[in-house]
Each structure stands twice: as structure tokens, then as C-alpha cells.
Amino acid sequence: VGKAFSEMPSWVEKWAKVGLITIKDLNGDGIIQFAEIKIHPDMVVLATPEIAGLPYVIAGFVAAGGLAAALSTADGLLITISNAISHDLYYKIINPNLSPSTRVKIGKALLLVVALLGAYVASFRLAIIVELVAWAFSLAASSLFPALVLGIWDKRTNKYGAVAGMLVGLSVTLAYLIASRFYGFELFGIKTIAAGIFGMPLNFIVAFVVSRLTPPPPKEIQEFVDQIRYPKGAVKAGAEE
Structure with missing residues (x-):
């Protein structure tokens, strides 16, 4: 910024050929302005080795990684x-x-x-591919995560509570995601990519309450949970102490 277009470094031309940077003299003064530079986010990582004076092959290693x-x-x-x-x-x-x-x-x-x-x-x-990935994490956090945590750390959690919690958490998150993404609905400024913040706590609550209102899991399942939480050797060592 502030230099003449004739003084642009060689790396600008290289990365412009692949469309990762665009610099246009919008006002025709021959001087590069900040508003005249358009950089693709991927270029920040890929071009840094070359900008720093490292061999071009380093950029290849970064891209390969x-x-x-x-x-x-x-x-x-x-x-x-x-x-x-x-x-x-x-x-x-x-x-x-x-x-x-x-x-x-x-x-x-x-x-x-x-x-x-x-x-x-x-x-x-698709331009929303990154957003789709974030949606997947939100949906997983609001449906699978509470069931996994309670399944290991709460022996009283049963299949009824797990299924009810997953259905509630998934439904709430999906509803907020659709309402926010396509209808502009927002609560507390939370965007669609963080929609799981609403479904996850509800999943925990519903799974906990429903599990207490329904029959407990079979004894063998509760023993299996103990085996997951405490290795056999650790249990014996604790008993001896």
C-alpha cells in the first residue's frame, strides 16, 4: 500500500495468475490503495514462505500439508x-x-x-461449504455429544433418555438453524454456525429427566459403564488400598 503499481513484488504476479490476489488501479492514480487489494484467505498461508524470502518449494510443502x-x-x-x-x-x-x-x-x-x-x-x-461444516458440528454437539457424555458418566442414563434428549436437541438446533439462515431470526446475536448452543443444554436436561422417570438400564449395562470409566487394574488397586 502506497507504492506504485510498477513496484509490485514478483510474488503478486504469480499468485494473481491463480486468482488468489487481485490488485486493480480503481482511481487511476498509479498508486496502490488498500481498497484496491483483494486477497483470498488461502493465500495468507500459501504465499507467506515466498514473501518471507524462503525457497518456492516451501510453499509447495505447505500446500501439500x-x-x-x-x-x-x-x-x-x-x-x-x-x-x-x-x-x-x-x-x-x-x-x-x-x-x-x-x-x-x-x-x-x-x-x-x-x-x-x-x-x-x-x-x-458451493459458497457455503464452510458454513455446512459448522452446521455439522452444531448438529453433532446438540444430538450426539450429550448422549456420549451421559452414557459414560451417568449410569442412570438409559435408552429412553438418550433418544428423547437427542430428538429434542436436534430439533431445537435444526429449527434455529433454518430460522436464522433463511428467515433472519436471531437470539443474542448467535449465528447459524453456533446453533448447537441452544440444543445441547436442552439435550442434557431432557436426557437426565427422562432417564429418571423411566426404568434404569440393565445391570450388565451399568457394569459395562463401570468398565469404561475404571480399568480393571485400577479398580483392584483402589480396592487394595
């Missing part, structure tokens, strides 16, 4: 989704008589289907 992190996360999500459909839904509910080999084959097929579906959605280059 970011791509590797994205791919590892995508791999984990694809496996989770395919296993949830093939094992938790199809095998556990629809067809419990499947052989292990068939379950593996179905899981692999679903993995490919989910990957192709994800690639198809990505091809649209």
Missing part, C-alpha cells in the same frame, strides 16, 4: 458414514443375518457411493 490434512479428514468421515449405514443401519436393523464377508463388501460399496456423492456435491463449488 494442507491437502494431506484435508484428505485424512475426508477419509475418516467417509469410513464413518459408510460404516454407519452398512453396520448400524443395514446389519443391525434391516438384515442381522449377514455374514462378515458380505458386511465388508457392502461397506466397501457404500464407501464408493458416499465418495462419489461427496464429489458430486463438491462439483457445485
Whole structure:
């Protein structure tokens, strides 16, 4: 800012070719103004090594690291989704008589289907992709997180409380998300990406109350929870002391 357009460093031209930075002389005075610079957020990370005078290959390493992190996360999500459909839904509910080999084959097929579906959605280059990721975290926080915590730390939590809490938390978060994103509704200035802040506490409360109003979990389930919280060796050591 403040320099002539003829004095721009070489890295500006390189990154302008890939569309990560744009500098236009809007007022025609030949001097770069702050308002005339448009920088893509990704460039801050990718171009920093070159701006600092480091070899260009360092920028390649940075980009490769970011791509590797994205791919590892995508791999984990694809496996989770395919296993949830093939094992938790199809095998556990629809067809419990499947052989292990068939379950593996179905899981692999679903993995490919989910990957192709994800690639198809990505091809649209949705501008709200980051917002969609934030929505996923909000929905998970308001539905799954309380059930996981109470399932480990509260032996009295049962399936009725867990299901009721998840339904309430998910419904409240989803309703606020839709109302805020598409109808401009807001409470306390909270945006859609943080919608889970409303559903999560309600999930805890509903799960806790419903679990107390319904029969407790079977004894073997409560013992299983104890095994999760306290390893056998730790329990024996505590008993000896």
C-alpha cells in the first residue's frame, strides 16, 4: 500500500495468475490503495514462505500439508458414514443375518457411493461449504455429544433418555438453524454456525429427566459403564488400598 503499481513484488504476479490476489488501479492514480487489494484467505498461508524470502518449494510443502490434512479428514468421515449405514443401519436393523464377508463388501460399496456423492456435491463449488461444516458440528454437539457424555458418566442414563434428549436437541438446533439462515431470526446475536448452543443444554436436561422417570438400564449395562470409566487394574488397586 502506497507504492506504485510498477513496484509490485514478483510474488503478486504469480499468485494473481491463480486468482488468489487481485490488485486493480480503481482511481487511476498509479498508486496502490488498500481498497484496491483483494486477497483470498488461502493465500495468507500459501504465499507467506515466498514473501518471507524462503525457497518456492516451501510453499509447495505447505500446500501439500494442507491437502494431506484435508484428505485424512475426508477419509475418516467417509469410513464413518459408510460404516454407519452398512453396520448400524443395514446389519443391525434391516438384515442381522449377514455374514462378515458380505458386511465388508457392502461397506466397501457404500464407501464408493458416499465418495462419489461427496464429489458430486463438491462439483457445485458451493459458497457455503464452510458454513455446512459448522452446521455439522452444531448438529453433532446438540444430538450426539450429550448422549456420549451421559452414557459414560451417568449410569442412570438409559435408552429412553438418550433418544428423547437427542430428538429434542436436534430439533431445537435444526429449527434455529433454518430460522436464522433463511428467515433472519436471531437470539443474542448467535449465528447459524453456533446453533448447537441452544440444543445441547436442552439435550442434557431432557436426557437426565427422562432417564429418571423411566426404568434404569440393565445391570450388565451399568457394569459395562463401570468398565469404561475404571480399568480393571485400577479398580483392584483402589480396592487394595
